[in-house]
Amino acid sequence: MALPTATGTTPCPECFADITLTDVMQHEITQCPGCGAELEVIGLAPLTLALAPQEEEDWGE
Numbered sequence: 001m002a003l004p005t006a007t008g009t010t011p012c013p014e015c016f017a018d019i020t021l022t023d024v025m026q027h028e029i030t031q032c033p034g035c036g037a038e039l040e041v042i043g044l045a046p047l048t049l050a051l052a053p054q055e056e057e058d059w060g061e
């Protein structure tokens with residue numbers, strides 16, 4: 001039972017560089033090679049990326 005995956009090119013929401021993704025699943029986290037932003041796959045058809053929520057583990061309180 002393979003999960004649905006997608007392959008294609010989509011622009012980074014941060015720097016608009018084209019990012020090529022291969023067999024990514026929804027909610028997979030990837031990193032933009034252009035600006036280094038962490039991106040989450042939020043849609044497969046069409047392939048859509050959004051900035052991944054930042055995990056702030058230690059806020060120094």
Ligand SMILES: [Zn+2]
Binds near residue numbers: 036
């Ligand atoms: Zn980028």
